[in-house]
Amino acid sequence: MDAATTSFPHPESAVRGLSAKRFFAVIGPCVLIFIVVLGLTPLVGDRGISLQGLTGSGAEHDILTIIRLPRMLFGALVGGALAVAGVLFQALLRNSLATPFTLGISSGSSLGAVLAIWLGMDVIFLGIPVISIFAFAGALITIALVFFIARSSGGLPTFTLLLAGVTLNFVFGALVLFFQYASNFAQTYSMTKWMMGSLNVVGYSPWVRTAPLAIISVVVVTILSPRLNLLAAGEDWATTRGIHVERLKTASYLIGSVLTGAVTAFSGPIGFVGLVVPHTLRMIAGPDHRILVPGSFFLGAAFLVLCDTAARTLLSPTEIPVGVITALLGGPFFIMLLKRKPGELW
Amino acid sequence: MTGDVRYEIRDLKFAYSRTPVLKGISAKIRAGDFIGIVGPNGAGKSTFLKVLAGLIRGYTGNVEFSGTAISKMGVRQLSRLVAFVPQETHLVFPFTVSQMVLMGRAPYRSAGPAGLFDSRFDLDRAERAMQMTDTLALANKTFTQLSGGEKQRVVLASALAQDPEVLLLDEPTVYLDLRHQIHFYDIVERLNAEKKTTVISVTHDVNLAARYAHRLLAFRDGTIHADGTPDTVLTPKHLYEIFEVSAAVLKRPDGRGNYIIPTS
Numbered sequence: 001m002d003a004a005t006t007s008f009p010h011p012e013s014a015v016r017g018l019s020a021k022r023f024f025a026v027i028g029p030c031v032l033i034f035i036v037v038l039g040l041t042p043l044v045g046d047r048g049i050s051l052q053g054l055t056g057s058g059a060e061h062d063i064l065t066i067i068r069l070p071r072m073l074f075g076a077l078v079g080g081a082l083a084v085a086g087v088l089f090q091a092l093l094r095n096s097l098a099t100p101f102t103l104g105i106s107s108g109s110s111l112g113a114v115l116a117i118w119l120g121m122d123v124i125f126l127g128i129p130v131i132s133i134f135a136f137a138g139a140l141i142t143i144a145l146v147f148f149i150a151r152s153s154g155g156l157p158t159f160t161l162l163l164a165g166v167t168l169n170f171v172f173g174a175l176v177l178f179f180q181y182a183s184n185f186a187q188t189y190s191m192t193k194w195m196m197g198s199l200n201v202v203g204y205s206p207w208v209r210t211a212p213l214a215i216i217s218v219v220v221v222t223i224l225s226p227r228l229n230l231l232a233a234g235e236d237w238a239t240t241r242g243i244h245v246e247r248l249k250t251a252s253y254l255i256g257s258v259l260t261g262a263v264t265a266f267s268g269p270i271g272f273v274g275l276v277v278p279h280t281l282r283m284i285a286g287p288d289h290r291i292l293v294p295g296s297f298f299l300g301a302a303f304l305v306l307c308d309t310a311a312r313t314l315l316s317p318t319e320i321p322v323g324v325i326t327a328l329l330g331g332p333f334f335i336m337l338l339k340r341k342p343g344e345l346w
Numbered sequence: 347m348t349g350d351v352r353y354e355i356r357d358l359k360f361a362y363s364r365t366p367v368l369k370g371i372s373a374k375i376r377a378g379d380f381i382g383i384v385g386p387n388g389a390g391k392s393t394f395l396k397v398l399a400g401l402i403r404g405y406t407g408n409v410e411f412s413g414t415a416i417s418k419m420g421v422r423q424l425s426r427l428v429a430f431v432p433q434e435t436h437l438v439f440p441f442t443v444s445q446m447v448l449m450g451r452a453p454y455r456s457a458g459p460a461g462l463f464d465s466r467f468d469l470d471r472a473e474r475a476m477q478m479t480d481t482l483a484l485a486n487k488t489f490t491q492l493s494g495g496e497k498q499r500v501v502l503a504s505a506l507a508q509d510p511e512v513l514l515l516d517e518p519t520v521y522l523d524l525r526h527q528i529h530f531y532d533i534v535e536r537l538n539a540e541k542k543t544t545v546i547s548v549t550h551d552v553n554l555a556a557r558y559a560h561r562l563l564a565f566r567d568g569t570i571h572a573d574g575t576p577d578t579v580l581t582p583k584h585l586y587e588i589f590e591v592s593a594a595v596l597k598r599p600d601g602r603g604n605y606i607i608p609t610s
Contacts, residue, residue, distance in 0.1 A: 013469050013470075013473055014444075014473065014476075014482050014483075014485040014486075015444045015447070015448070015469050015472045015473045015476065015482075015485050016442065016444040016445075016485060016486055017444060017445075017448050017463075017464030017468065017469050017472070018462075018463055018464050019463055019464065020463055023462075023463065094438045094439075095438065096438065096439065222462075223457075223458065223459055223462075225462070226452065226455060226461055226462060227452075229441070229445070229449060230449050230452055232438070232439050232441075233435075233437060233439070233441060233446070233449065234435065234436070234437075236401055236430070236432060237435065237449070238452075239400065239401055239421055239425075240399055240400070240401065240421075240425055240428075240429065240430040241425050241449055241450060241452040241453055241504075241508065242420075242421050242422035242423075242424070242425035242426070242452055242453035243421065243422075243452065244420070244421055244422075245421075282439070282440075286440065286441075286442065286445075287439035287440055287441055287445075288441075288445060290462055290463075
């Protein structure tokens with residue numbers, strides 16, 4: 001039963017693995033959606049962009065390059081990063097309801113931002129808004145606290161991790177409420193607005209600051225993705241198949257958290273992307289992380305850019321908080337997916 | 347003849363927090379053997395198996411595999427030599443049977459981008475493992491939708507895809523009906539006979555152990571109470587000492603060893 005029976009001609013094997021062909025058959029459409037959404041949405045708005053606007057140098061051109069493109073690029077980055085972080089946390093906690101904010105990062109960032117607003121530090125330092133610096137610091141402190149609370153004897157038990165994250169979420173949430181209570185009306189408004197999340201950034205600076213980190217993270221997570229499959233199937237399952245589980249969990253936690261903290265520092269917490277995008281892709285293409293990770297990045301980017309386009313145009317010139325749109329658009333779509341009969345795609 | 351020895355365990359001790367579970371275990375396990383580990387609940391059988399599988403680290407004493415301490419091996423190196431089948435496998439995510447079996451190839455997968463796809467060779471090894479376990483027909487089904495017996499055979503296939511020298515089974519048939527118990531162990535017996543895979547299986551069922559194992563280790567209270575062929579280990583005297591039940595030992599009509607009937 002050796003070389004002779006396994007050699008060519010090999011009939012189509014019953015075992016269905018992931019070939020490059022199958023990989024691109026799924027990732028290809030994701031990239032296509034990504035390109036179409038990013039190509040078309042900057043042209044949509046209360047002021048249309050003509051062909052002249054694309055090439056010329058008039059007001060339309062300025063709207064496109066100074067306002068809409070940076071906002072779209074940043075939105076794509078935030079959406080992609082949050083979706084990938086969602087995939088990571090779901091594998092790490094073996095729970096498809098986990099989100100990038102389950103372990104307390106949103107309340108840590110919010111506490112940082114609220115503190116900055118309360119201190120009246122609504123200024124720019126070295127080209128970065130101080131609020132964002134505070135928000136990122138808040139996220140990093142949360143990450144470190146959760147990590148050291150949950151860490152025990154060289155391990156990172158999932159249950160303790162979840163408990164530490166959820167507890168800190170409440171503690172920081174209470175502190176956020178306290179600072180809101182101790183602030184004046186204008187400050188409270190800024191705080192609430194920040195915590196709703198927004199992609200209304202000025203210029204390319206937020207994008208430039210977060211893109212390298214986000215793109216490196218996504219590449220690293222894609223390389224880790226075969227191992228995430230084993231982790232998602234179980235810790236003993238992974239260990240007995242040669243995966244250094246504690247190392248993988250620590251890496252997943254830190255990468256997912258820093259990624260989330262970095263984009264949230266500029267956008268504020270935007271919910272639902274990290275839940276709905278990985279889940280949708282999982283229902284269509286299965287739970288293989290080698291597809292989920294890169295696929296979620298492209299679909300997450302497209303989804304958030306689409307939502308943001310709706311946010312800035314539906315009630316134009318008033319803007320709807322983009323988090324409201326992600327939930328209003330994502331929720332019903334998600335329920336539709338849940339209710340579809342098994343076997344049919346839609 | 348150390349080349350023939352797979353595991354050599356010397357004075358193995360282990361405690362969960364402060365409760366000692368293994369209190370000085372010593373044993374040699376030879377290549378090609380089929381070992382049954384029997385004993386009452388809490389005797390340390392599963393803990394012992396988990397030490398051998400590399401799932402428990404903080405023990406004292408020595409556990410060597412083919413002359414190398416397993417504490418000095420990485421998990422990856424160990425997983426190419428030893429595969430583990432637990433009582434049950436619960437999945438949150440709907441992996442297919444193919445995906446589950448192919449994960450058994452992880453010990454051989456390149457850590458870089460090249461390991462992103464399943465190679466022709468990996469697919470062949472997975473297919474072979476599925477043929478041996480009668481699971482090829484399930485290849486495209488979702489693991490979570492299988493019956494208990496099918497699940498355990500798929501997990502066994504995933505373990506075989508690791509091309510292990512030793513197969514560790516932790517009460518693999520405890521939740522299976524009679525037919526599936528026998529089906530599972532018949533496959534394991536064939537592997538042991540044809541591929542010379544060493545098998546170490548924990549089981550509560552002394553009759554299963556008597557039927558399939560060549561050598562039994564009877565655990566009691568963290569130590570090995572009796573060690574030998576099923577006939578010498580499963581005597582009324584030992585059974586009383588180990589399980590605290592009176593039992594009659596009868597000859598199987600098919601001549602395959604004895605069977606045990608508890609009488610108290």
